[in-house]
Amino acid sequence: MSDQGLDLARTRMAEAAVPALAIDTFARLYRELERGESGMLAERDVAPLVDVEHADALETADAGALARTVMIKLNGGLGTSMGMDRAKSLLPVRGEATFLDVIAEQVLAARARHGVPLPLVLMNSFRTRDDSLAALARHRDLAVDGIPSDFLQNREPKLRADDLTPVTWPADPELEWCPPGHGDLYTALQTSGLLERLLDAGYRYASVSNADNLGAVPDAGIAAWFAASGAAFAAEVARRTPADRKGGHVVVRRSDSRLVLRETAQTRQQDRAAASDITRHKYFNTNNLWLDLAALADLLAERDGVLPLPLISNAKTVDPADPDSTPVIQLETAMGAAIEVFDGARVLEVNRSRFLPVKTTDDLLLVRSDVYALDDDARLVARVAAPFVELDSPYRLLAGFDARFPAGPPSLVDATSLRVRGDWTFGARVRVVGDAVLSADDGAARRVPDGALVSERGAGR
8 A cells, every 4th residue: 555655645746846856755755654664763772972062162263164154044834833824933033023034134244244145045845935035035135146045845745644645635735745854955955956056156064053043143163163174064062951851862873983863753762761861961952053065965966866864754633723634644854863974974062042942932932031132243142041931821822822912021031930820911011030920720811910020929019
């Protein structure tokens, strides 16, 4: 039955004008799924990463490497976990400024400071492209002659979980398709022609990061370090905290001493305790990567365009908003997993300031709050240590979140933590102090008055 499923998927992709190389990549992953491969990495087969060079120890460098660098932002996500149906990067994050607005200003500031061209290129999905390009067009001086503002991530059919055939969903045929994870970066750079175009224009390096991570700003020092290292690939890692027990972390494979990215989905149940031990595995993957574009082109040529990245099998429903819709499997890869494909790959420890992702409304409240400020280079700078924020289910989706903060976020600069239980709407000029708790377990909606002080005792004047 799986042969039929793969044949149907190939046909559907070809009819949708998906590039042949992307179809071949999908077929490789399909066969791995069929064979039951999971990409699991047993704890006994890996060793912890140790003795990592820190970005703070880098010598001040000129901007020569940054002048040959392109900024690539992964912009294919729709923010569905927060109830969005468009690019998450179009979400206002500082006043009226969106993620894309802030990123554009970061790039423009770096150009002015270092005198470099520094193109900004988005890797869009078929569902984020039009709105995102329209948003970037508002920044008049952003475009760089000869370099496109984006390239398109490939797409693939979602597979029925019961028989691995492409799912059909007449109610919304677009939902039959999905992007193949950000590991598609390498295939899409080639199939779009962008890789060749960048090299022809004299660009040698790429700084790649997620569009929802405003900490991944242009950095001349790291660019110079990467260029001097001679490595084809480097990953920025940061120290794990108790909040980072889950998620991808870099380890050393014992069999060949290669650096390997181990995701939670690649960790056996019996190894979960060891994998989450932050004193043993100290570094997590920030998903900020550096690529030597010439080396990438050479490697793709050697591999017939298909990099052997580990399979991630993602179980979902065809309509993410409907848990009762048809169960499907999405075949994905992670771009950070390419660390094991490149000879001599490197890692660099960076400060937490380069990792400020917004995955939940808890994160969104923080980056919108007075805990952070934008400096003259549009960098998001923490004024104090960020407090822990945990909001209850009424805040999980963006519509509910915004409705409960109609006057904007409360002041969190004096907070250590904020835990909200139940349904509270915040008034204007609310200040949170210390380890603050709001609790309403009876299901009734409540209001935090204008000018209130929220502390461990709840809300008061």
